[in-house]
Amino acid sequence: MTLLAVERIKLFTTRSPWWCALAALAVVIGFAAIVSGAAPAGELTDVSLTQFGYGFGMAVIMVLAALSVTTEYRFGTIRTTFQAVPNRTAALLAKTGVVATLSLVIGEVAAFGAWGLASVMRPEDLALNTTAEWVGVAGVGVVFALASVIAIAVGILIRHSAGAISLVLIYALAVENLIQLIPKIGKDIYDWMPFHVADRFLTGSGRAAAEAPLSQAGSLAYFAGFALVLLVISLVVANKRDA
C-alpha cells in the first residue's frame, strides 16, 4: 500500500502525466465532436461511433505509461527506487497499478465525455440501452488500463524512451492492420492480434459476430491475458538484470 502511495507521488510530481491526460481527453472527445458534426442528420445511431477516436487516445495513454518507466531508467532514479525497495517486483507492480488506475479513469472520463458531447450535439438515439452499448463506452477505460500495462511492460524491457514509444505506437496504430495484408493467413492472424481483439471487445467490429473466434467477454479475457503475460515476462527480466 505504501508503495502505491510512493508511485502516486512519483507520477504526479512530474509534468508528463498531466499533459498526456489532457491530450488523451482532447483527442477522444474531439473526435466525437468531429464525427457528430460530420454525420448527416439521422444517421448517427450507433453509440460505438462516438468512440471513434479511442484508438488515438489509447496511443497517448500508452506513451504516458511507457514514459513512466523509461524516464526512471533514463534519469537513473530506477536505481534509487531499487535501492529504496529491493523487492523489484513489488515496486514495479505498484507503478503498474497506479498508472493503470490513472489510465482507467482517463479512459472513462474520455469515453463518457465523448458520448455525452455526441448526445448533446446529435440527440438522435444515442441512449445507452443495450449491454453492448454500455460496454462500448465504459469498456474504453478498461482497454486503456490494459493497454497501459502492455506499454509499461514494453518500457521495462526496452528501457529506452524513444525505442519503447516508437515500438508501442507503431504497433498499436499500424502493424496489426498491416498484418492483414499477408496473403492467405493474414486475416486469420489478424483475428488473434491483441489490439484488434480489444477493438472487437469494444465495438464488435471486424468480422461478423457469428464468424469471430472470440465472444465479447472472451475478447476482453484474451487482451487481459496478453497484457498479463507481457507484464510477467518484463518482471522476470527486471529482477534478473542489473538495475
Added chain:
Amino acid sequence: MIEAVGLTKRYGKTLAVNDLSFSVAAGEVTGFLGPNGAGKSTTMRMILGLDNPTSGQVRIGGKLYRELKEPLRTVGALLDAKWVHPNRSARAHLRWMAKSNKIAESRVDEVLETVGLTSVAGKRAGGFSLGMSQRLGIAAALLGDPEVLLFDEPVNGLDPEGILWIRKFMHRLAEEGRTVFVSSHLLSEMALTASHLVVIGKGRLISQSSTEDFVSRAAENTVKVRSPQLPALRAALTQASAQVTDADRALVVSGLDSEKIGEIAAANQIVLHELSPQTGSLEQAFMQITGDSVEYHTGLETEAAEVVTAAQ
C-alpha cells in the same frame, strides 16, 4: 559492518571486479581508493544489490541488502548525484524516498536543513548546480538515519567550504559509531578524511590497512643528506648496503634511517650539513602501488613518474 567475500563481477568479457574480499568496520571513515576503472562503483552497486555479483557475496551487518527491511534505515548511499528526475522538486524526490521506507515526512525537512537546501526545496532538481545536486544526494543518504553510509565521490563539485563541511560531517558520523565508506580520487582529501584505506586496482584488492601504514609502506622513506664530503659519505653508505642516489648537491639514501646514517658519518669523521628524513605523500604511495593497475593510461606516464620522484 560491511563484509565482502570473493566478490566477482563480469560484464560480458570484461572482468570488472575480481575476487575482491575486504571488510569495513564501524566507527571510522574507510576510504575506497583506486584508479579509474578499478571497479569501485561496481563494488558499491553490488553492496546495494543493484548489480548481481557473478560470484561471491557482500553482506551488511551479516545480511544481504535485499534481506534488509526498510533498507534506507540501515544503509544510506550517495552513488551518483544525477540520479534525480529533473522535473521533480527536491522535496518531492525526498518525499517519495521517505514514504517508500515509512520514514516520517518531517525527516525530509530535517535533512534538507542539515545540507542547507531548505530555500530551494521546492525548485525542480534539474535546475540545481552540481554542488546542490551533490548535497541533495547527501540528504537522501541521511534520510533514514542509517548506521552505514556509502559515498561515491561525495566532494565532486563542492566548493572548499563544502568540502570542509563534508569532511567534518563524515568524521562526526564515524564518531557516532556509524560505518562510513567513501570512495574518492582526491588523494589529499582522502588522507585527511579516512583513517582506513581499501585500495583496489583492476578489480583486485591491492591493500587494506590504516592510512598511515599505507603511506609508510608504499612510499620510499628516504633520507636526504648534504655534506661537504659527499664522495666519502657515499662510499661509506654504500658499504653499509644502503641505496644511494645523487640529487642536487646532496645524496638521497634509502635503506637506512637517519640515526644510522648520522652514526656512520660520525664514525668516518664526515661533516653533515643536512640530515632530513623525507616521508612519502599519499599521492606517491598511490601512484607507486597502483602503477601497474591503472586501467586507462593517459600519455602522461613520464609526468606521473615525476610526481613520484618529486620529493627527492
